[in-house]
Amino acid sequence: MNSKSIYARLYALTTGILLTLVFQAASAQQQSATKQLSLSEAISLSIQNSKQLKVSQAKIEESNAKLKEANERQLPDFSVTGAYMRVTEPNIDLKMAKDNSGSGGGTEMPKVNSAAYGMANLSIPVFAGMMIQNGKKAATYLATASRLDAEKDKEDVMQNTIAAYANLYKAQQSVNLMKENVRQSSQRVKDFTNLEKNGLLARNDLLKAELNQSNYELLLMDAENSLKVANLNMNIMLGLPDNTVLALDTTIFNSSSQVDARGIGEFEQLAYQNRKDAQSLQAHEGAASANVKSIKGEMYPQLAVTGGYVAAYIPNFLTITNAITAGVGLKYNIHSIWKNKSKVAAANAQLAQIRANEAQVTDAIHMDVYQSYENYLLSHKKMDTYVKAIEQSEENYRITKNKHDNALATTTDLLDADVANLQSHLNYAFAKAEAIVAYNKLLQAAGILDQSINKQ
Numbered sequence: 202m203n204s205k206s207i208y209a210r211l212y213a214l215t216t217g218i219l220l221t222l223v224f225q226a227a228s229a230q231q232q233s234a235t236k237q238l239s240l241s242e243a244i245s246l247s248i249q250n251s252k253q254l255k256v257s258q259a260k261i262e263e264s265n266a267k268l269k270e271a272n273e274r275q276l277p278d279f280s281v282t283g284a285y286m287r288v289t290e291p292n293i294d295l296k297m298a299k300d301n302s303g304s305g306g307g308t309e310m311p312k313v314n315s316a317a318y319g320m321a322n323l324s325i326p327v328f329a330g331m332m333i334q335n336g337k338k339a340a341t342y343l344a345t346a347s348r349l350d351a352e353k354d355k356e357d358v359m360q361n362t363i364a365a366y367a368n369l370y371k372a373q374q375s376v377n378l379m380k381e382n383v384r385q386s387s388q389r390v391k392d393f394t395n396l397e398k399n400g401l402l403a404r405n406d407l408l409k410a411e412l413n414q415s416n417y418e419l420l421l422m423d424a425e426n427s428l429k430v431a432n433l434n435m436n437i438m439l440g441l442p443d444n445t446v447l448a449l450d451t452t453i454f455n456s457s458s459q460v461d462a463r464g465i466g467e468f469e470q471l472a473y474q475n476r477k478d479a480q481s482l483q484a485h486e487g488a489a490s491a492n493v494k495s496i497k498g499e500m501y502p503q504l505a506v507t508g509g510y511v512a513a514y515i516p517n518f519l520t521i522t523n524a525i526t527a528g529v530g531l532k533y534n535i536h537s538i539w540k541n542k543s544k545v546a547a548a549n550a551q552l553a554q555i556r557a558n559e560a561q562v563t564d565a566i567h568m569d570v571y572q573s574y575e576n577y578l579l580s581h582k583k584m585d586t587y588v589k590a591i592e593q594s595e596e597n598y599r600i601t602k603n604k605h606d607n608a609l610a611t612t613t614d615l616l617d618a619d620v621a622n623l624q625s626h627l628n629y630a631f632a633k634a635e636a637i638v639a640y641n642k643l644l645q646a647a648g649i650l651d652q653s654i655n656k657q
Contacts, residue, residue, distance in 0.1 A: 244359050247361075275326060278322075280322050281320070287314065317513070342487040346484035370454060374634075389414070500538055505529070577642075595622060598615075
């Protein structure tokens with residue numbers, strides 16, 4: 202073998218190794234990163250990345266700007282006006298007293314072809330029918346309502362995150378249980394195949410076991426697909442890359458069996474004290490009440506202290522300087538006496554509407570707390586039932602398998618017992634997740650979800 206052939210082979214080998222390393226590095230970059238995610242961290246990330254909360258924050262900033270605008274209305278108004286004008290030669294006829302001396306000489310009129318003036322005016326409101334003060338009150342109430350609405354939106358985001366976290370847990374548990382059942386069914390098929398070859402098992406029983414394995418594999422495919430969708434949904438909520446694989450903290454679901462000792466009456470009382478939607482409506486009622494007073498204030502006269510400075514210059518004719526004015530200004534729109542009636546009626550109707558909404562919200566809170574509390578208790582009853590169901594299904598499967606091994610039970614009985622055992626484990630895993638969601642939904646109905654999360 203000549204040296205050129207050796208060099209060619211070495212070059213090809215080196216190139217192949219480099220390409221292999223490049224492909225391995227590229228595939229390593231494409232591999233999904235795994236992130237350990239606790240429920241508290243998930244809630245924190247969802248709050249940081251929520252589009253809904255960004256809209257709520259913008260509304261708060263808007264209401265704060267309007268509040269600042271309302272406060273500025275009590276500040277003095279100050280304006281400066283000036284102008285310079287070119288004019289044609291005017292006809293000026295001054296009616297001045299004639300000179301009694303009898304002199305007959307005429308007076309030539311000045312030529313005026315331009316004019317300039319400047320004015321500065323200052324007005325300090327003293328009384329405006331309480332429109333300014335009531336406008337400030339209304340803006341303050343609306344700013345409070347915007348903040349309360351944002352806090353309610355925050356609790357909604359938190360509850361949605363908890364539900365998504367629980368759904369991801371259920372999807373992961375489904376995949377794990379399905380994988381275990383596929384493994385067990387695969388081993389069963391191998392065992393049945395050996396028995397069938399030795400003439401100890403009917404062909405039909407082997408086909409049933411193979412069909413059972415195929416069904417489990419299909420269920421596993423569905424579970425894995427649901428897991429991918431739930432994982433992607435969680436990544437979108439948290440602002441994480443789409444290919445991030447989330448590893449959940451499952452310990453919180455194991456502690457979901459603990460029951461809150463507080464009764465429904467205490468939760469309902471907490472709801473009336475802490476629900477942000479009820480407090481927001483109260484703030485809207487205050488704003489509407491202040492708006493009614495503000496509109497009524499238009500029927501009163503407006504009083505202000507005024508002051509100003511005037512300067513003017515007309516070449517060859519007139520010069521004015523140091524003309525300072527001061528006084529009191531009074532404005533009274535008499536037509537408001539009959540024109541404001543419809544405005545006041547509309548404002549009162551809006552106030553009545555808000556008060557009616559408050560009564561509806563009170564009923565809704567009562568129903569929400571009751572339903573959430575009953576669902577919470579139901580979730581714990583289901584968990585207790587599913588624990589017993591797991592014990593029963595496992596014992597049933599053990600007995601059925603022993604009977605099947607001794608030809609005292611059919612393959613169909615064995616497979617049915619296996620399916621029942623799988624279903625009981627799935628039900629229990631789902632019940633633990635639903636208990637967490639139900640409890641936090643109860644806290645949200647009571648208006649204390651944010652407080653409870655922050656204490657954890």
